[in-house]
Amino acid sequence: MSSLPDLELVREGVSNSQSPLAQTLSILFEPSPILLVKLEPQLSTYLKSQSLSSPLSYSQLIDLALDEIKKWDISSQSEFISGHPRIGETKNLSNLSAAEQGATAVVNPTPPEVLARLKHLNACYEAEYPGLRYITFVNGRSRATIAEEMEDVLGIERSRSPDEPPLAEFTSKARGRGDEKWLSELRRAVEDVGKIAQSRLEKLQA
Structure with missing residues (x-):
């Protein structure tokens, strides 16, 4: 079974397709192009704006991700859920x-x-x-x-x-x-x- 990257590395908000944040999102939500090109950069920007002393858990990261996804236009949301298998x-x-x-x-x-x-x-x-x-x-x-x-x-x-x-x-x-x-x-x-x-x-x- 997959293992999650270290949370401290995730919280740094480094943004690229192989970043700890991208790896975490791919494990929790299934990998998809829109996750990497849209969701990951948005969450990276948010994490960089926060103090590293601020508490953050993986569960909170999921909630933050859903908050961002719900703001997307319906085409983007549709593309995101299609990342999950039938x-x-x-x-x-x-x-x-x-x-x-x-x-x-x-x-x-x-x-x-x-x-x-x-x-x-x-x-x-x-x-x-x-x-x-x-x-x-x-x-x-x-x-x-x-x-x-x-x-x-x-x-x-x-x-x-x-x-x-x-x-x-x-x-x-x-x-x-x-x-x-x-x-x-x-x-x-x-x-x-x-x-x-x-x-x-x-x-x-x-």
Whole structure:
């Protein structure tokens, strides 16, 4: 499992793609281009403006990051949450994402039909909410349970079908970025990214 850089080095606010601050953000929030080119410089500027004698914890850093992200325009927020993998993905996952999603489970691996269902549900969600990715704080729940949660969000019946309802049904009712439900989903996703980051921190510090 990844380990966090020394907090004293993070607090110095050195800004570059390999800085302790950048490494910390990539571990807690998942690496993404916008994290490195936008969030990291913003937090670096803030940290440099603070006295090194001022208290700062990793948990406070997460809160500061979320405060900055919520000030961004919706396109930037959308790009940020897309740095997280889709629910049910099994390839190119960070060690932390794989553990959170249960991708490393040996005793009770996720059944193939659940993975196929999640792939379809992700496609349906992204068709109805263009520019968004379904993010949720898994918190130890199984992928099958998350599939049911996604079905509830989409307003569809429980199923294990890999192609029902048809994707076109969701494409036809795609929501614009000014739609209140679209914005609500964006806000929820940002909040859940924060919950995931805090949960990762707890595990790393345990």
